[in-house]
Amino acid sequence: MNEASRRAASAARVLDQVMAVPDKAIPRELLERAQAVAVFPGVLRAAFIFGGRGGKGVISRRLANGSWSAPAFFNLGGGSFGAQIGASKTDLVLLIMNEAGLQGLLKDKVTLGGDVSVAAGPVGRSASASTNVRLDAGILSYSRAKGAFIGAALEGAVINPDNDLNRAVYGLKASDVLSGRPPIEMRKLPRGLQLFPQTVARHAR
Template sequence: MPEKKLLLRMSLIIFAVTLSSAYAGLQDRDRSQRPTRQQPRADIPKDVENQYERALDAAEVLRDLTQTPDEGIPSHLLDRAHGVAVFPHVIKAAFGIGGRWGKGLLSVRQGGQWGTPVFVDITGGSFGFQIGGEATDLVLVFMNRRGVDSLLRSKLKLGADATVAAGPVGRSAEAGIDVALNAEIYSYSRSKGLFAGVALDGAVVDFDNSANRDVYGVEGRQLLSARRQASPVTAPFHSALARNTPRSPK
């Protein structure tokens, strides 16, 4: 029995290291294939450069999805959104166990304006035997407060704490949105430049409080519960939201 416990513990450690290495490698490869963008700002401390890179990546995903009206998320849906979460470079990778894992940012509208972005994680997926990984960008569009309230209480399990559905895509979906907005959260993925609605039932969203403490000095629940000035670290994502989804939900 002790040997089995030790073997299980070692397997979990190997899994965590493999997953973390795969995530970092996929991020580096993805960035190397992108056009040159702005360099890190001089006023961004070294110890939060990774969080700043995450905000830049999330802002880029958001810009791409709002500037491709025939293939991206319908603007009318984003105009009505209560919150938006973007997870760049989510990977499906494992050593013996399959699943999703990624880091992103979430912002919620407060008084018609986008609130302070908070750092969040997404985990979950299927179990199976596989080695390797693939990266994709995920976007969650929150249509009401229920999903956010679940996150404030504990964690948000998609499909259980709030209904989730693959979101409509492109300009052709605009006409049917008025009668088809039944889900509380709409989910999207982008792989190889193409956006599509994606089913994410069972995935879990939680605060990345290590990143929140590093950047803001407080945890995610405190950031969502009260107004707080946005940090220069998360400014790229906050600015992209304000610029590309300016209208308040009706």
């Protein structure tokens, strides 16, 4: 439970930091339209020539009643992205924008750019949220390294549920946590686990 709380709290902190500078943040209207939000803090990158990376993160889904689900735990690996070569650690934020992107997460494994379309997301107040090419993508992706927060293509990255941790915390698989069935009483969860959905809700009003 401690690991789960740390992971959720870390993801909440990353999202708060990203949204703290409106001119360089994710456009709020995109967050308001997102069906789910994923954050993978401190993704470790191997040398760029190998294009490797791996990280652990959390995903919360907007439920039918407008609230956000408890954080489900996921792993990320594979693929490559070249916008921030040389960074040893990168924070990744993904906005799942449509049903196709959401359904991909409910599978055992989803490959970005393969199973579901992905595009670098626009940044800042002046970014047009009506850019059809970007909004047609199932997932909009962002990365932050060395203080810079930018849209970043994540072609080939693989996201799969960390169901050992999901079962240890909830007794459920990730797909069940994200579906909201059966309902999880957030107020009964440790404070660390409550932080991520609360942070997403605050920024996605």
